[in-house]
Amino acid sequence: MYSTILRERSGSIWSLILSRNMGGGPRTFPGGLNKWQWKRMHEKKAREKENKLLDQEKQLYEARIRSEIRAKMLGGNHDSNENTAKSNQSHGPLSPQEHIKSLADRFMKAGAEDLWNEDDGPVKKTNQGSRLNRVGNGGSRSNSPIDVRSLVGRRGFSSMSHRGRFKRNESSCDEGEDFDSKKFDTLSPFSPGFAGKKEKVKSVSNVMRNKGLFGRRKFRKNDSSTEEDSEEEDGKMNGWMDVRRTGSSASLGNHDFKLIKRVQRNVTDEDLYPPLDINGVRDDLSKRKSVENVMEVNGEPRDSIYSGRRFDESSVSPLTLKALSASGIVKMTRVQDATLSECFEGQDALVKAKTGTGKSMAFLLPAIETVLKAMASSNGVHRVPPILVLILCPTRELASQIAAEGKALLKYHDGIGVQTLIGGTRFKLDQQRLQSDPCQILIATPGRLLDHIENKSNITSRLMALKLFVVDEADLLLDLGFRRDVEKIIDCLPRQRQSLLFSATIPKEVRRVSQLVLKRDHSYIDTIGLGCVETHDKVKQSCLVAPHESHFHLVPHLLKEHINNTADYKIIVFCSTGMVTSLMYTLLREMKLNVREIHARKPQLHRTRVSDEFKESKRLILVTSDVSARGMNYPDVTLVIQVGIPSDREQYIHRLGRTGREGKGGKGLLLIAPWERYFLDELKDLPIEPIQVPDLDSRFKLEVDQSMGKIDTSIKEAAYHAWLGYYNSVRETGRDKTTLAELANRFCYSIGLEKPPPLFRKTAVKMGLKGISGIPIRK
């Protein structure tokens, strides 16, 4: 709430400045501040805002701990369900879950109830009464996804994962057309003494029978009518909070409440939650899924990325349709089908869909329609046309790629321009380009756009007429690294606009902050579905755990093996940092492999050239840092190797998503050291097969060592420093500096350095490594 107020205030300050500057006169800042003071003031405000949010989170956490302690002291060995049941019946202490929800109430905006739902999904509803859950699949409708965890009981699942975010995936794909009672019976832990089982099974089956492929949900306060009505009947709760309680207690909404009420107090935990055979559940679900996949929806197999609808059945303009069919694109992908009508109606939306399924087109098409509509209704001819659509994305290459796709779609439209504003190009050139070739659609990376906003470009006034704001890779751009920039950009945009957020991964925290951008009544379009894996079935994932020292031997070996078995190979090797990328690239080049490199330390011209080349080529290896992890559409990549742990689970999914695009197959391999195994916990719901460490013959090892020996020491030293910096920033490894120093030294020797190169004192202090044995400091 605080951030909204702040944003509104700063928004009005900005409009004041802008209104003063609309005439093109010199820009002044209120209070006689110069540009830098003004900038610093804004940065300070952003910091304060962030601190406030962090404080709230902390408060919430502390309250939860207090509540847990209190509950334990008062009730002994209570679990949360028991507590919930208990507090339903008496006026005793709140359960930790209830407490956290009631606290959440204070910080949460209306319409975001589901964000506090433990199941990490929208509020679940029964299929009675009014509902707004819809399916985008050919306009058919469905109920919200059924969470198998709610069928098998909470306890079993919560013990499997310590992070709520990953719990859901244990159930793999839990959506089905025909879920027979027998199967449900095997899943149910409630069998002994559960009187209402049959009734429950029946209603669940009904709900599931009505299910479609994926749900589309709207968050509106009055969505809750079903739950509110039934709760009021019970005379228990009323209003907004009720919805959350029903939704978060389990996906079965009211069904689950009945279950809780039936539980006798003296029933033991074992009676309630008999040991759960997770593998059995998994088998069951995967069998069901494989049957479902063969079935067809609108003429498309269920596992197809296409929805079965054609673009000419939608309200896409004829000239765009012409461009689409010129590129051979006729059918919509599921995400396009689910998104288009919503976007054409001007609704805000948060959209989640797997990698490589056409999200860019899902926002470019509405972008073009928005421009056409605005141009048709505009009465005056502008000297410089206003920017009507702003698309933000995290990397330069991605911005260029989206611009190229946009231009292809605009092939037959006259008078609509697309421009990019990305770092690595000359600022002055940008300004000239914007003047000489004005555009209505602007695709930008946050840093460079902010430079223009803060440096007297007329871009701020041109943005005042903005109609559509798109954030691609929204989870990354709303993450702390980018959020401040994005907030500043939002402050410059008109509040009357449509906003769309897209990503293949939308963790819960991002769902919460998405309201910085989206209106309260936005739609949440999730084409993956709650409980379904976020990676593609056709991409075979494996994991190789081997000592760090062997990684530089193993990578060339794995590459050679793949090259020998794949005629038209195309491989991406992800390394943790730019300098490690550079070292890996140099080694592979020394070994005469056909290889290119991209990372942030390379000049933009090089990055663009290599990126374009890799798009077109076959039989090529790209070694890269995370600059290529998101959004880049390199067709027909056959293998993705990730060396070392990625920064988080989401990054793993995005990196892997460079293969298996457009419904094709591919392979992914994660190569980690034994001490990085803990990361696999975050991926345990994904179908990753462990593989044996291959035997490397001594001749091959010698060849690698000789090639490594030819590499310049400065490249290795830079790689060592970068490696140290990366793992120091990873929470799990950065905590114990002594161990980190030991691991770094092992890495150092494995790349052929005789001793670790010294750090600058200032750097060591910053990294908390000063005085740590094994970390030499430069004199």
Ligand SMILES: Nc1ncnc2c1ncn2[C@@H]1O[C@H](COP(=O)(O)OP(=O)(O)OP(=O)(O)O)[C@@H](O)[C@H]1O
């Ligand atoms: N309806 C369609 N029919 C055929 N091809 C399509 C369709 N829509 C998109 N494509 C193609 O699919 C490829 C992948 O699309 P895109 O890059 O937009 O995926 P994405 O979902 O944004 O992936 P990521 O999550 O990695 O950003 C592109 O080559 C695009 O041209």
